[in-house]
Amino acid sequence: MDGISESAAAAARDLRVMFSRLRRQLKEVEVGGGLTPSQTAVLTRLWKEGASSASALAAAERVRPQSMAAILTGLDQHGLIRRAPDPDDGRRQVISLTAAGRRRAESDRQIREEWLARAIHERYTERERRVINDALALLQRLTD
Secondary structure, three states, X not given: OOOOOHHHHHHHHHHXXXXXXXXXXXXXXXXXXXXXXXXXXXXXXXXXXXXXXXXXXXXXXXXXXXXXXXXXXXXXXXXXXEEEEEOOEEEEEEEEEOHHHHHHHHHHXXXXXXXXXXXXXXXXXXXXXXXHHHHXXXXXHHXX
């Protein structure tokens, strides 16, 4: 890589791999309730980003509209979403979370956060946890 130090290239490569693995592990944390990973992803997206159309959700999740329809049907059957006519386009529906959907998304986030906190607590010493926190402060610059 032109103009990039070998240490920066190695750090970028290792960081990408590590974050991919951690993300995969967090997705696999058992939260219960019988939702598929795709349903959980859509539930989380609606919780974080707010109401959306089915086509926008399909594009964001990179699935076919037919697949998104099946995902939304499952969430609807669990009472986690509501559908309402789009005030700007009567042919479309706006998908939003019900109160149960918000509670479920918040609970799922909390379960994953507790899993991660427990894993960090069990696998690292206090000194190592301080190093992790210092490294995270440095990595924050990537997103600022």
